[in-house]
Amino acid sequence: MEAIGDLIGGFGMLFGDPEALFFTILAAFVGIVFGALPGLTASAAIAMLLPLSFYLGPLPALAFLYVIGKSGRYGGSIAAILFNTPGTAASAATMLDGHPMAKRGQPNRALRTATVASVFGDYVGEVILIFGAVWIAQYTRTFGPTEYFAIYAMAFVVIGSVVGKSVLRGILSVVFGALVALIGTDIITNTPRLTFGAPELRDGMSLVPLLIGVFVISEIVVQAERMAKGELVDAGLADTHRDDRLTFAEVRRLVPLMARSSLMGSFIGMMPGLGSSVACFVAYGEEKRRAPNGAEWGTGTIEGIAAPESANNAVSGPSMIPLLTLGVPGSTVAAVLIGVFLIHGIQIGPLLFSDTNMIITDTGDFFSSRELIFALFAAGLVGIAAYGAMGFWGGPLIGKTIARVPPRFLYPFIFLTAVTASYSARAQIMDVGIALLFGVIGYAMRRTDFSAAAFVIAFVLAGRMEESFRQALLLSDDGALIFLREPVAGGFLVVAVLVVAVRLIGQRRQARRVAAS
């Protein structure tokens, strides 16, 4: 009940801050547009717009990027349905039924089904986030450096082993991300590390050029390759529309399916590393198995759109639970939000829910971090309504407008925005070069099954993990045995070992099956 009171207070704070409200609504639109651009994702949008958030207060900045993460996931369904190209990996399953429906003259019905299902899933996920995070945070408040090191180690191993096709490459992505994060100066001894004697590297690597390189520039490179091969987006839609409406009776019929898919998506969202792309296929597969008309799925059924869309948007809220309660980002969007919290001097973790953890803004306003978090939750709820309204009535128009913009002009503009944004984070020309370097690295990672998401999450977490490790050892009388003697820490490490073992066994079985066939 306390959470409901705080949430009402959060709405009050949001509606009392016109800037925050404006950026929440703007984010809903920006996310839809970026998500709907074939190839570009919410992570790419956030990477490019992150520098803008440096100029905003904590609430507008967080609300802006958080809502882009939500609406970007939804926007991917527009590209999936209209262009048969998933705007984001999370929309890959939506394409299976969405595009056939659009092709037979029902694009509006498909888009509206996706909108209703996305909004439904997102609200379920957001409610689970609000109550789940508050409940978990009361238990994690007592954790010290020993437990935190174990949690970070578990997160590294779990994210590395589940996020991609290969356990080895996933863990290598994590190790590489952590090493890049250590470039700079050791915060305890002030010793330069991994700088190769270059004084410019003593301040370390900035998150913005790294994100832009891995998510935006590598994607632009892929799009340039596609254009060279003539792989143009072809909607192939019918000229005439028939029965192109979603009725209220159909929505009512979809409610149980959307509820089940949303719960599946929410559960998957709570696991660090497992994101929307997993959730959408799990929900699609499970609901197809249950459906009496399962044989029709894949030919353009509204159920085949609603299940993956509810699940992939339900991931959004719960993926923030590990971030807000433990400081561990469950997704790339959450990893970027860590940067925003830190820029505004806010320590993430369970203390965020404390009433006594005060934040003072540049303008002299002050509020507790708990008030800020509940205002962020309120922004999430408003953002869902905003992208729902925009998508329901404007989705077809947004899709058609994007289809009219020639990619040969669109991607150069995105490229110029990306390289300029990488400069804008620290006003250093070197950062543009770093973004290009990580663009090449990101492209090579895509081509060889490495995980960009694991790389970025490790980059964000590595410094904190090392700090906890060294602090725990300072407190220990038994050296590294402290991590096994403390039951909570030991438990997390055991979970990490189990997850890797299960994944390795699964991978080996799959390799045997492939070899046998």
Add this chain to the structure above:
Amino acid sequence: MTPSYRARIDLGVAATVIAVGAVLLWEAWRIDPRSYGTVGPRFVPVFLSSAMIVLGAAIGAGALMRPSLPADPDYGFGDGDLGRVAAVIAAGAVFTLAFWAVGFMGAAATGMLLTMWVFGVRSPAALIAVPLVAAIVYQFTFMGMMGLLDPRGALLDLRPLSRLVTPD
């Protein structure tokens, strides 16, 4: 037995990872290890770069043990267009160089022109007009509205021109 395409790419990946790990290990080993605590600033970088070498070797060993493993269609660089990749990155490199040499506005126009060329725009009117408009819009947005530092070019100071868009 001739290794499959996948095995050859895996061996290349393994060699690259081991080489990068070795360079990082060498650099990590040069970190001053003095510390007030049990673990100094060198421990984690040395541990991680060693792990990188070991994991790289594991990928290589996997490729050698299963040389006939078939590749996914989208694995590796077989269907890639590395010339196009190089062209995009080169456009970015020229933007960076131009930024240093002539400042932001000149770099924005140059970068836009080259990227449009890479993406297949060949209309002379578009190649002249769009970069000019883009340079003005980006100068106004980033240097004007966002108030970013607009450094003078090291070789040529074009700020008298850019000040027409964003006066001091």
